[in-house]
Amino acid sequence: MWKTMLAAGAAVLGLAGSAHSAVTVIGGGMAQACSRAAIGGESDPKFQEVCTLALETEFLHPRDRAGTYVNRGVLKLRRMSYADAARDFDMALRVKPNLGEAYVNRGAAAIGLKRYEASLADINRGLELGVEEPAKAYYNRALAYEGLEDAKSAYFDYQKALEISPDWELPREQLARFTVTRRTER
Known part of the structure; x- marks a missing residue:
């Protein structure tokens, strides 16, 4: 037993x-700075603003755009803004539907919202797709x-x-x- x-x-x-699993964004500019902040464990809201500016002003390849949504969502998760983070992971999945990190992190947001069944479905899907x-x-x-x-x-x-x-x-x-x-x- x-x-x-x-x-x-x-x-x-x-x-x-x-x-939380961040996504590495290659290149330069604000999207890469957003990626470094997410990977580096930052939680200051100024880094969310960098991610937002990257999404609004930079020309990004779809994978980098989706990754920037994931990274901004990771920053929001660290601040316990679970519903806002989940919206970013949803946006990432609209751009790149097979991004495992977006599913795993959306599952993490669901855990924060105490939606455990939903989190299992997302985390399982992320594991199926593969994550770093x-x-x-x-x-x-x-x-x-x-x-x-x-x-x-x-x-x-x-x-x-x-x-x-x-x-x-x-x-x-x-x-x-x-x-x-x-x-x-x-």
């Missing part, structure tokens, strides 16, 4: 936050499973995230909360 300390898990779930940082996708999917009170699936996804990215502390910290026991048959 799989057990986890659900009371502690619920509290940590709110604090852990989701992992699959460990983050598995970590987010684990958070969604915890939100759905499916401790066993969460445990396996935290393990998968750690297997892919063994130096990443977040999945290791989450796994430390779990107690795994085997049910004995009588």
Whole structure:
């Protein structure tokens, strides 16, 4: 039988936050600055403005346009503007429907909105399409499973995230909360 300390898990779930996957934009200008900010972990609103200016004023290849929407959405996720971030991921998918990072990040926004079922569908689609940082996708999917009170699936996804990215502390910290026991048959 799989057990986890659900009371502690619920509290940590709110604090852990989701992992965000930015998209590298090649070239110069504001779109690239937006990409660097998203990849670099920035959260200052001024970087969102840089992304917006890039989208409004720069001629961008469709992949870079979609990537800039994803990156602006990532910046919004860091500020817990989940609904606004989800709109950016929707825009990215209109431009490039097969961009795995847009799905994974839209799933992260859904987790922030406590829409766990929707997050699973998006994260699974992102994993099917392929993402540059699959460990983050598995970590987010684990958070969604915890939100759905499916401790066993969460445990396996935290393990998968750690297997892919063994130096990443977040999945290791989450796994430390779990107690795994085997049910004995009588």
